[in-house]
Amino acid sequence: MRSLLCALLLLAALPARAQGPLEFVLIDADANVNVGEFAKSGEDFSPLKTEPWKIEKRTLHGGKQEGSELIVVNNGKLEFGVSPTRGMSVVFLKSIEGEGFPLGWKSPVKEVVHPQFVDLESRGGLGWxxxxxxxxxxxxxxxxGHPGKDEFTTNTGEKGELTLTLHGKIGNTPASRVTFAVDEAPPHRLRVRGSVFERSFHGPKLRLDTEISTVPGSQSVEIADRVTNVGGGAQEFQLIYHTNYGSPVLEKGARIFGAFESLQPMNDHAATGVNDWSMCEGPTRDFVEQVYLAKAAGDGAGATSILLQNAAGTKGASIEWNVKQLPYVTVWKNFAAAEDGYVTGLEPGTGFPFNRWVERHFNRVPKLKPGESRDFALSFHVLADKAAVGQARERIEALQRGTKLSITPTAPVAPAFGDKKD
Amino acid sequence: MRSLLCALLLLAALPARAQGPLEFVLIDADANVNVGEFAKSGEDFSPLKTEPWKIEKRTLHGGKQEGSELIVVNNGKLEFGVSPTRGMSVVFLKSIEGEGFPLGWKSPVKEVVHPQFVDLESRGGLGWxxxxxxxxxxxxxxxxGHPGKDEFTTNTGEKGELTLTLHGKIGNTPASRVTFAVDEAPPHRLRVRGSVFERSFHGPKLRLDTEISTVPGSQSVEIADRVTNVGGGAQEFQLIYHTNYGSPVLEKGARIFGAFESLQPMNDHAATGVNDWSMCEGPTRDFVEQVYLAKAAGDGAGATSILLQNAAGTKGASIEWNVKQLPYVTVWKNFAAAEDGYVTGLEPGTGFPFNRWVERHFNRVPKLKPGESRDFALSFHVLADKAAVGQARERIEALQRGTKLSITPTAPVAPAFGDKKD
Amino acid sequence: MRSLLCALLLLAALPARAQGPLEFVLIDADANVNVGEFAKSGEDFSPLKTEPWKIEKRTLHGGKQEGSELIVVNNGKLEFGVSPTRGMSVVFLKSIEGEGFPLGWKSPVKEVVHPQFVDLESRGGLGWxxxxxxxxxxxxxxxxGHPGKDEFTTNTGEKGELTLTLHGKIGNTPASRVTFAVDEAPPHRLRVRGSVFERSFHGPKLRLDTEISTVPGSQSVEIADRVTNVGGGAQEFQLIYHTNYGSPVLEKGARIFGAFESLQPMNDHAATGVNDWSMCEGPTRDFVEQVYLAKAAGDGAGATSILLQNAAGTKGASIEWNVKQLPYVTVWKNFAAAEDGYVTGLEPGTGFPFNRWVERHFNRVPKLKPGESRDFALSFHVLADKAAVGQARERIEALQRGTKLSITPTAPVAPAFGDKKD
Structure with a gap:
């Protein structure tokens, strides 16, 4: 069948520097390629006999999204958009079965903002x-994590002071190489791959290779990431998967289920609501965000999961990952007015969103030797009915039964910049 | 006639999402549209029987204007350029009757600079x-207003410190939606409309809707703006119409006429010239700008006007507006060498160009409730002969006769950042 | 022959606003032109009978080079790339004779980064x-030079404080006008010309006109620059030609030869290696850069030269210039691991890379009167065999014999920001 497929593909758009017959290069800085518009669907690969699917790469226009690129993947049940321009972030995810519903939120920021219009240093480091x-x-x-000061080594080998900006640069860095691939073997997984570099002379040389994939007709999206230190010296890194859910899954009475070893509020304001950390409110004017910091509990192999379900338990979204890769999870409750962004975040990470100076103090900043890599795999599920929600919930409850949850009712005492670690 | 027009228009370029038969969408982020090049003229609407006019949308090239867009409107008597890329600023205005003359100035900044090449935080917040x-x-x-520090509320609900940059962000923010429309009814006004958003998560959510319009064959440009708080919480805003005139209207002996309740120099340097606030000098090496702050005096309905006339009183430019909308006007005298930007600014505003911390102290920072709007209408006139200049001057002198002008010869004492308001 | 050439050229792509029959406008902001792709070769000018050559203008794609432009010149012996987007920097230079070899280095920054993705203020002013x-x-x-604070005059005529960012803005400023020209007269030099402006209202108004040229079949690239103060007031400027060589010319045992009046380490760390300032090491993990500051010694006319040769003295690169134009030269040794950028810089300049506050203290910041210009001419040579290397070395040794080299073994005492001179 491979030769038949090859023949078929040669009749279609010719992939530039494709790796294997079913991989198409969309962007490649080394080869100086950006294919611009691109579209494929299951019909282009009819011998594969999959559920209907399609993929399209578009260039966006208007306002702050002028020139921003978006890859939209439709697997027949789900649709999601990947932004090469914004570091391979997944801009949106929605269920398209029946009436369908969005998994994401309605941010007051409406466009897929091109990084040329973002100044990370703006607003005291909150430009992100x-x-x-x-x-x-x-x-x-x-x-x-949060903006703030940190030390770093300057070009002269001396200690310099660096202003860390909120949540780093990767989400505002365009991908250097992007491909689309279809597996020849069943279940014919659809794979959007990208490589994004944070590299500077006298600075970090970090490479993110991501694969965002889905099986035609399935209810889930898988992300497989690898972070590599391509520099010649040891290099710290931090990684948080900032996954954000809004209406209709999020609503008054919606609940969060997670299996944790420990949970603690991030600040005094969050501490006032620590006993209700899992409960969701409706949109509320002037709501001030509440953040809870949890150490995830896994099964024998490290597998864990977190779930947001709606009030009736008929719709939900869950994330599965391994605590050996991502030991921590941040629960972000921002039940603001609809106009201000009604959202809750479930955020597996290598650490918590304090700034790096603080995270280093608490030994939550991993370090890579030259050439060393770390892998991260997450599976994001859309739970479209009561049965699916129930199964996800029961799995988490079973995990929690194996581990005693220790709740600290007060916020951690974070060191100020410049404080020496004992 | 409407149906005839509709038929005619269907034969021409098809407007994307046009609202009404005579409106053309040029840019629309929601619909992912940017038409690129666009041109229309009176001939395309011959049933309307107007003076000759034309409009053209261009993409600019070279240097810092690479990719910048410009809409040039020619009403037969005047030509002006609107920059969607630079927040719907009016880049230039010139009289094209007879020999014609420019109303604007010759800035040392020569291109229609794309915001990607502007770092507002540069030069201590003077990057604008x-x-x-x-x-x-x-x-x-x-x-x-001026750069400086101010307080704001961060994502955690705490007070943070923010570096305000000169004159804010709207002039370096691309418009999300731009249309061009022709009135079917006489006098067949030509309308360039745009919407520009300053929106950030945990930040302001402000919308500017502008209409920049002119009647074919007329000597004026009208601007009708609406600022709306589209966020869920109360939001301050500031707005100054920084209107800048140069040679040939500005020259040695040119004069400024305004109807004011009060006038005061902005700093000690301006105080030395307060008695000559209305007098213009020729280009002068190493001239240091002088700024005067006036409270405008309106007629019974609030209508007011300001005028710059040349030395002979044969050429001029005036602005008409309502003091209920824009109570203040800043007179900016910058009689620098031609190479450095010989210019004077007449600047109606909601306040003066002190930074927001100072303006708030003096109660000149308006605040919008969620969903609330404020409207601003200004009419900019080109006065091409002695009669037109004289009429504008007499109108202002009549207004001033109704109000006693109080001049304070010294600068206001502005509070330093952090000073408590009594 | 001129008329024949004219006729030939009229049949080829028509140059927009060409100056003379053999000049082609590639970019011109005044005329709103960017030709996009452009290619010419010796065959297009066959009456000229030169060695084979070609030139091509490309738009780059992928990652941070999306939209970046590059002009590649091939003179038959050498190939180099000029980036209009990055201020007419010469991105690469390589020998293409026989096996060929690169003259430049392998930076960890891999793409021809578009300035839209560079925030000069980032990393404490090290965003460059x-x-x-x-x-x-x-x-x-x-x-x-280095980031740091300096004083400047704000719009109000008062002293303000400015954060200087590493090495200034010119290398991240797109050229406003770029042309390509071929000399009609032998030796038919190929000339890429560009104009780049650093201009701001209430700021500097500086113009750089550069010509980067080569003769078909030659082993050298010539740069002729002119910096002009186009503003109405006196204006300081600084200029360093940051020329960077890597493997294979740079290797363990490679040596630097220069003719100097004096040499001094830039800091204490460099002081530890001052006696070996001319010796090169191989790539070394965690190497901390060493910088040496030299005053160049010229012949009677001011001509001087600096050379890097490989260990065997069989490959080299030299720069020739005039000490009256560029009295200083910085030797930058950065023998870092290959992944971190193994490189040495030979950097003729108007001063050293201390920040401007320090350089002003030492009287190394030239100032231009309104309209005044300074010219800078440099000749960069590729030395592809032992004979060529030997000639370059002997010339430098002869120059040094005419001048006693004074080495100061300790770093200069640089004033802190705010220190008064004397």
Whole structure:
């Protein structure tokens, strides 16, 4: 069948530097390629006999999305959009079965903002928020978390002072290479792959290779990431999967289920609501965000999961991952007015969203030797009925039964910049 | 006639999402549209029987204007250029009757600078000046005025410190939706409409809707703006119409006429010239700008006007507006060498160009409730002969006769950042 | 022959606003032109009878080079790339005779980074390093050197405080006008010309006109630059030609030869290796850069030269210039691991890479009167065999014999920001 497929593909658009017969290069800085518009569907690969699917690469226009690129994948049950321009963030995810419903949220930031219009240093290091609207964006990879000061080594080998900006640079860095591939073997997984670099002379040299994939007709999206230190010296990194859910799954009475070893509020304000950490409110004017920091509990192999379900338990979204890769999970409750962004975030990470100075103090900043890599695999599920929600919930409850949850009712005492670690 | 027009228009370029038969969508982020090049003229609407006019949308090239867009409107008597890329600023205005003359100035910044090449935080918050060359640009709308520090509420609900940059972001924010429309009814006004958003998560959510319009064959440009708080919480805003005139209207002996309740120099340097606030000098090496702050005096309905006339009183430019909308007007005298930007600014505003911390102290920072709007209407006139100049001057002198002008010869004492308001 | 050529050229692509029959406009902001793709070769000018050559203008794609432009010149013996987008920097230079070899280095920054992805203020003013990968880039022209604070005059005529960013803005400023020309007269030099502006209202108004040229079949590239103050007031400037060589010319045992009046380490770390300032090491993990500051010694006319040769003395690269134009030369030794950028820089300049505050203290910041210009001419040679290397070395040794070299073994005492001179 391979030769038949090859013949078929040669009749279609010729892939530039394709790797294997079913991989298409969409963007490649080394080869100086950007294919611009691109579209494929299951019909182009009819010998594969899959559920109907399609993929399309578009260039966006208007306002702050002028020139921004978007790859939309439709697997017949789900549709999601990947932004090569915004570091391979997953801009949106929606269920398209029956009436369908969005999994993401309605950010007040409406466009797929091109990084040329984002100044990360703006608003005291909060400029990242000018482009924040994704269903799932990575925070990292040189640093993640809140803005603030940190030390670094300058070109002269001396200690310099660096202003860390909110959630780092990866989400505002365009991908250097992007491909689309279809597996020849069943279940014919659809794979959008991308490579994004954070590299600077006298700075970090970090490479993110991501694969965002789905099986035609399935209810899930899988992300397989690898972070590699391509520099010649040891290099810290941080990575948080900032996954954000809104209405209709999020609503008054919606609940969060997670299996944790420990949970603690991030600040005094969150501490006032720590006993209700899992309960969701409706949109509320002037709501101030509440953030809870949990150490995830896994099964014998490290597998864990977190779930948001709606009030009736008939719709939900869950994330599965391994605590050996991502030991921590941040629960972000931002039950703001609809106009301000009604959202809750479930955020597996290598650490919590304190700034790197603080995270380093608590030994939550991993370090890569030259050439060393770390892999991260997450599976994001859309739960479209009561049975699916129930199964996900029961699995988490079973995990929690195996581990005693320790809740600390007060916020951790974070060191100020410059404090020496004992 | 409507149906005839509809038929005619269907034969021409098809408007994307047009609202009504005579409106053409040029840019629309929601619909993912940017038409690129676009041109229409009176001949395309021959049943309307207007004076000759034309409009053209261009993409600019070279240097810092690479990719910048410009809409040039020619009403037969005047020509002006609107920049969707630079927040719907009016880049230039010129009289094209007879020999014609420009109303704007010759900035040392020569190109219609694309915001990708402007870092507002540069030069201690003066980066805005790297792109400043317009005849009329808005300062605002989250904040306007000088750079400096201010407080704001961060994502955690705590007070953070923010570096305000000169004259805010609106002039370096691309429009999300732009249309061109012709009135079916006489006088067949030509309308360029645009919507520009300053929106950030955990930040302001402000919308500017502008209409920049002119009647074929007329000597004026009308601007009708609406600022709306589309967020869920109360939101301050500031707005200054930074309108800048140069040679030949500005020259040695040119004069400024305005109807004011009060006038005061902005700083000690301006105080030395307060008695000559209305007098213009020729281009002068090493001239240091002088700024005067006036409270405008209106007629019974609030209508007011300001005028710049040349030395002979044969050429002029005036602005008409309502003091209920824009109570203040800043007179900016910058009689620098031609190479450095010989210019004077007449700037109606919601306040003066102190930074927001100071303006708030003096109660000049308006606040919008969620969903609330404010409207601003200004009419800009080109006065091409002695009669037109004389009429404008007499109208202002009549207004001033109704109000006693109080001049304070010294600058206001502005609070330093952090000073408590009594 | 001129008329024949004219006729031939009229049949080829018509140059927009060409100056003379053999000049082609590639970019011109005044005329709103960017030709996009462009290619010419010796065959298009067959009456000229030159060695084979070609030139091509490309738009780059992928990652941070999306939209970046590159002009590649091939003179038959050498190939080099000029980036109009990055201020006419020479991105790469390589020998293409026989097996060929690169003259530049392998920066960890891999793409021809578009300035839209560079925030110079990032990393405490080191953001320039996010785009640094060129064989030769200019540092300047308002300021060059290390980040730090300096005073400047604000719009109100008062002293303000400015954060200087590493090596200034010129290398991240797109050229406003670019042309390509071929000399009608032998030796039919190929000339890429560009104009880049650093201009701001209430800021510097500096113009760089550069010509980067080569003769078909030759082993050298000539750069002729002119910096002009187009503003109405006196204006300081700084200019360093940051020329960077890597493997294979740079290797363990490679040596630097220069003719100097004096040489001094830039800091204490460099002081530890001052006696070996001319010796090169192989790539070394965690190597901390060493910088040496030399005053160049010229012959009677001011001509001087600096050379890097490989260990065997069989390959080399030299730069020739005049000490009256560029009195200083910085030797930058950065023998880092290959992944981190193994490189040495030979950097003629108007001063050293301290920040402007320090350089002003030492009287190394030239100032231009309104309208005044300074010219800078440099000749970059590829030395492809032992004989060529030997000649270059002997010339430098002869120059040094005419001048006693004074080595100061300790770093200069640089004033802190705010220190008064004397």
């Amino acid at each position: 928020l000018d482009g924040f609207g994704e269903w799932m964006c990575r925070c990292g990879v040189e640093f993640a | 000046l790297d792109g400043f060359g317009e005849w009329m640009c808005r300062c605002g709308v989250e904040f306007a | 390093l996010d785009g640094f990968g060129e064989w030769m880039c200019r540092c300047g022209v308002e300021f060059a």
